[in-house]
Amino acid sequence: MRVDLDRTIKMGDRRYSPHVSIMAAKLSYENEALNKTVIQHHWQMHFLGLQNFWNAYEEQYSTQATMFQDKTDDPNLIVVAFRGTGPFYANAWISDIDLSWYDLEGMGKIHAGFMKALGLQKPIGWPKDIINQEAQEQNNTTKQFAYYKIREDLKKILSKSEKAKFIVTGHSLGGALAILFASVLFLHEEEWLLDKLEGVYTFGQPRVGDEQFGNFMMKKLKKFDVKYFRYVYCNDMVPRLPYDDKTLFFKHFGSCLYYNSLYKGKVKEEEPNKNYFSLLWVLPKVLNAAFELIRSFILSWLKGSDYEQSWLEIIFRMVGFVIPGLSAHGPVDYVNLTRLGSTLHLPQSQEGLKHD
Template sequence: MLRERGLPTNQSHPPLADGILGSYNFWNDYQRKATTQAFMLRDRDTIVVAFRGTEPFDTYAWCLDLDLSWYELPGVGKIHRGYMKALGLRKNFSWPKELAPRLKTPVPSAYYAIKEKLRSLAVHGETWLMERLEGVYTFGQPRVGDDKFGEFMERAFKDHRIDYFRSVIGDDIVPRLPYDDSASMFKHFGRCCYFNSKYQGKIVREEPNKNYFSLLRAIPMMMDTWYKLIRSFVIAREKGPSYREGWLMRIFRAIGLLIPGVPAHFPQDYVNSARLGASQLFPHQQ
């Protein structure tokens, strides 16, 4: 699935072992505490960096998803304020210093929700890492910038030959925030890997019902929510015991009858889509 870009034949450091390399807590200068978690793992010549996204009961993080404020960077575009904070922006508008490069292994990146964009390191010139970044995979990410920012990111990915995959499940509300309308400048960029409630995927430019609130979609969304609730009781028999959903997930499925689109943002559906739908969507990468 990931192309090998040539490992160095003469390393001054001992090779890293396969498996989990470490887990980390990253400081948020605005909240005065560590709010971003990540872990790194290695599988042969591949290093994966995965960031945890919005916690279900983190009201501050959900408010950031709904926040419409932004910063503007010359030559880059207008960028969501929450993204800039997650990336490491300090209160004095400076950036933390980065470690010097030493690894030459390709690095794919996975992130979830607003912290997903942390690997878009072209924003502050991490050229050495961009050259080793193999792919960026996001799951339920909100909109993060304007058209100009989208063009900047697409150009950076193309220049460094980085694959970018933005996954969206059904009526997940988070990828449809902040709104994309005449009063808002937020836009998605790149292609979207859209999966329906049966985990059947297709490549589209924009997910259906891009702004979530639609009278035409109200009844289909409710029917889809009922289907997912019923499926949670039978999916283990249909797909195997590893797909079993617990009572907590079923409770959230039921809550979806009141607020459709919220349960779809939970990791359960995104993990299932990767296991059941990705092989059909990307057969050449299996």
């Protein structure tokens, strides 16, 4: 229901980028008309478009991202927000459940479904440039792929302002695409763009690769001084998938900015109960789901009308009694933690040092 930014959080505040990021990630689930209205008239920012991108493996448009520019301050900020998995959007679910590996030499193994959604070229992988793309675009004979089109758009827009920066963000599947977008920039050694990348902000992001890929990313994040902020709210089940076990070998990398149901945060190496399924956690998760349901009724009384939840959202909270952690995945709690939660500082090396 919320479309307005928290005006008490201004540029320069450490909460600004994560707050704008989650609001953008939430907005990306909506249609282009609503994106344009909210960005231009509510946020007073410049709308750059909501685009559909082609998936060569599924042979359909399966990926969406919204872009806008905040020109209210100098240097201005460009935001790229990838859309996550809508509950009734089958194309996105196909990307999620494709658990096959895509092996990139020197990088490691990566979730193939996510890579295909980002623009993996069939059958040649990730060439730095698509041959004859510009000529084909002029004749409207080519499909646009997320990584390549967004990269080129960013180069054009950023070249107009020497001080401009950009951030990449997304919720759920969108978060996975956001960090993988950065990984392909690393692969292609896009130093000029990486120098302008202020950070990658993901919310409820699933695991995207194996341990080798995580090690590759940590080295590149440090080399190019790119900040990676992976937010996890309480019992959200999606960051705990796919499993980090002897069968699937998926692993997170970097620090986890973990918030409990009181929106109190800690920087951790890994979110608690990392693989979600555990008999020891069943009762605590159900009790926490009950607390979240009660909180839905009282938070607006304590914090104001911005925190009022619709009846549909309250009904979704009840799902937490049956599947604890599913109702915790919605964007509402991630918006709340950027407004109400404690401000966390990542370890300078981003190597997952544990902090309170």
